[in-house]
Amino acid sequence: MPRQFLSGHFLMKMKSMQADTAQKTSPFTRLAYLLISLTAGVLLWHLLTIVLGLPAFILPGPGQVWRRFLQSLADGQLQRHTLVTLGEVLAGLFIGGFAATCLGYLLAKSATLEKLLSPYLVASQSLPVVAIAPLLVIWFGPGILSKIIVCSLTVFFPILINTVVGLREVPQDLRDLMRTLKASPLQTFRKLEVPAALPIYMGGMRVGATLAVIGAVVGELVGADRGLGFLINVGRGQYDTALVFVAVFTLILQAMALYGLVLLIERQFLSWQSWRQEAG
Amino acid sequence: MPSSPKPALQVENLGVIFRDASGVVHALHDLTFSIPPNGFISLIGPSGSGKSTLLRVLAGLVPPTEGEVRYHTDEPKIGMVFQSANLMPWRRVIDNISLPLELKGVPRQEISERAQDLIHLVGLEGFERAYPRDLSGGMAQRVAIARALIQDPDILLLDEPFGALDALTRERMGDELLNIWHARQKTVLMVTHSIGEAVYLSDQVLALSTRPGTIILDLPVELPRPRQPEMRYAEAFSELTHTLRDTLQEDHGLAG
Ligand SMILES: Nc1ncnc2c1ncn2[C@@H]1O[C@H](COP(=O)(O)OP(=O)(O)O)[C@@H](O)[C@H]1O
Numbered sequence: 332m333p334r335q336f337l338s339g340h341f342l343m344k345m346k347s348m349q350a351d352t353a354q355k356t357s358p359f360t361r362l363a364y365l366l367i368s369l370t371a372g373v374l375l376w377h378l379l380t381i382v383l384g385l386p387a388f389i390l391p392g393p394g395q396v397w398r399r400f401l402q403s404l405a406d407g408q409l410q411r412h413t414l415v416t417l418g419e420v421l422a423g424l425f426i427g428g429f430a431a432t433c434l435g436y437l438l439a440k441s442a443t444l445e446k447l448l449s450p451y452l453v454a455s456q457s458l459p460v461v462a463i464a465p466l467l468v469i470w471f472g473p474g475i476l477s478k479i480i481v482c483s484l485t486v487f488f489p490i491l492i493n494t495v496v497g498l499r500e501v502p503q504d505l506r507d508l509m510r511t512l513k514a515s516p517l518q519t520f521r522k523l524e525v526p527a528a529l530p531i532y533m534g535g536m537r538v539g540a541t542l543a544v545i546g547a548v549v550g551e552l553v554g555a556d557r558g559l560g561f562l563i564n565v566g567r568g569q570y571d572t573a574l575v576f577v578a579v580f581t582l583i584l585q586a587m588a589l590y591g592l593v594l595l596i597e598r599q600f601l602s603w604q605s606w607r608q609e610a611g
Numbered sequence: 612m613p614s615s616p617k618p619a620l621q622v623e624n625l626g627v628i629f630r631d632a633s634g635v636v637h638a639l640h641d642l643t644f645s646i647p648p649n650g651f652i653s654l655i656g657p658s659g660s661g662k663s664t665l666l667r668v669l670a671g672l673v674p675p676t677e678g679e680v681r682y683h684t685d686e687p688k689i690g691m692v693f694q695s696a697n698l699m700p701w702r703r704v705i706d707n708i709s710l711p712l713e714l715k716g717v718p719r720q721e722i723s724e725r726a727q728d729l730i731h732l733v734g735l736e737g738f739e740r741a742y743p744r745d746l747s748g749g750m751a752q753r754v755a756i757a758r759a760l761i762q763d764p765d766i767l768l769l770d771e772p773f774g775a776l777d778a779l780t781r782e783r784m785g786d787e788l789l790n791i792w793h794a795r796q797k798t799v800l801m802v803t804h805s806i807g808e809a810v811y812l813s814d815q816v817l818a819l820s821t822r823p824g825t826i827i828l829d830l831p832v833e834l835p836r837p838r839q840p841e842m843r844y845a846e847a848f849s850e851l852t853h854t855l856r857d858t859l860q861e862d863h864g865l866a867g
């Protein structure tokens with residue numbers, strides 16, 4: 332039963348993610364829409380600050396945020412903290428992703444192991460890592476180690492599930508084909524399982540990349556001495572709300588950049604499957 | 612051909628029973644037959660009569676529950692063509708065809724020469740670099756046949772290879788298969804649902820009963836070769852198809 336539950340759930344997610352990329356409008360039109368929408372947003376924000384006349388420590392205007400952004404760039408503060416968060420995210424993606432991939436492979440291969448572990452897996456899926464971030468900070472200190480652990484845990488589950496689902500979805504007929512050709516287990520892995528599971532696996536990586544950023548920031552908000560989450564705390568403490576905005580925007584950009592990077596890698600490796608997009 | 616040397620393949624008292632959580636399925640019961648080397652044999656029978664199971668036993672994918680399968684050579688090379696084309700969507704046509712040799716560690720140069728030969732044989736020139744998604748059903752099936760042929764198998768097993776094709780394409784593919792069989796000299800065992808196709812292509816037609824599948828007719832087809840499309844209208848041809856149809860229908864009637 333849990334198998335059904337897990338795969339059904341994730342396949343639905345996969346479908347919706349594929350639908351995201353299925354837009355058929357030209358890149359130029361899309362860029363135009365993006366620019367219009369962003370400009371409108373900034374204008375609205377600007378108007379809002381004028382109309383409401385709120386003090387800058389409650390709602391800074393776009394101009395103030397922009398100046399704060401330049402200033403934090405000039406004193407190197409923004410780069411330093413961005414790099415810390417980025418490092419935590421990448422380390423978490425790598426460690427959590429690696430562990431999840433290995434365990435996922437074993438789970439996909441062994442029904443017994445899956446039955447033994449699935450209660451924990453289902454439970455851990457419903458457990459928000461946010462809730463245990465404070466514990467991890469207590470146990471592993473306010474340095475980057477606790478953040479890397481939070482990140483690893485957040486990316487672990489989606490990558491694990493997608494590894495299992497990806498491997499399970501390898502068509503039985505292709506497995507049989509490899510058997511009639513007397514392929515070795517290593518050959519079956521390299522020439523069948525990896526390429527066949529890759530589309531779903533990469534979907535897990537995309538979700539993981541976004542979640543990792545959230546994981547890092549939550550960890551930093553709970554207790555840290557550097558990173559963008561720490562910068563948010565600093566800004567808040569000093570009523571430097573413009574700085575909070577700068578940090579938040581940087582986080583959004585970072586998450587988007589990571590997502591885009593995974594997408595790019597995906598396109599590189601999975602050019603054969605553009606039919607997925609056409610079908611969507 | 613009638614000088615019958617050692618058969619390419621001999622099946623004795625073969626039985627297959629599947630047991631799983633949902634129960635016991637007696638798929639094949641007490642099958643005995645032999646296939647001469649370089650023979651073209653068709654297997655016909657109602658759905659669920661165990662035709663695919665038989666091919667899977669012969670390919671070594673399913674172990675027999677009873678009886679045994681003996682091959683003329685110790686480790687015969689087997690080429691299997693599945694009911695669906697069963698191509699790897701991430702591989703181009705040429706790379707799909709090359710897969711069996713790649714797994715054997717054959718040098719690149721040789722692989723690409725032999726793959727090119729087969730592209731030619733199945734008439735897919737110009738589609739070498741296409742992905743399976745760009746192929747029609749008939750083209751994909753030809754790729755699958757080329758892939759099965761590239762390692763020059765002793766025995767070619769085909770599971771309803773033309774099931775998804777329209778009648779005319781199907782007849783053309785059948786003729787192409789005969790040409791390939793003739794040029795390459797191998798033993799072919801093909802599952803089909805079409806009585807006419809079975810008679811037209813084969814030296815021998817095996818009819819399976821409803822489940823559990825047993826052989827209810829082992830019909831030799833002594834029509835001259837090479838087969839010509841007009842033979843379909845010959846009297847000898849319709850006699851054979853009638854015999855087959857009556858046997859299958861009678862069995863079906865008995866099964867209720
Ligand atoms: N792996 C399996 N486990 C259980 N039952 C099976 C399995 N493979 C086939 N069967 C059953 O065996 C019977 C014969 O199936 P099959 O060989 O596919 O028939 P055909 O190809 O003639 O339509 C069917 O009832 C099918 O459900």
Ligand SMILES: [Mg+2]
Nearest residue numbers: 662663664770
């Ligand atoms: Mg079948």
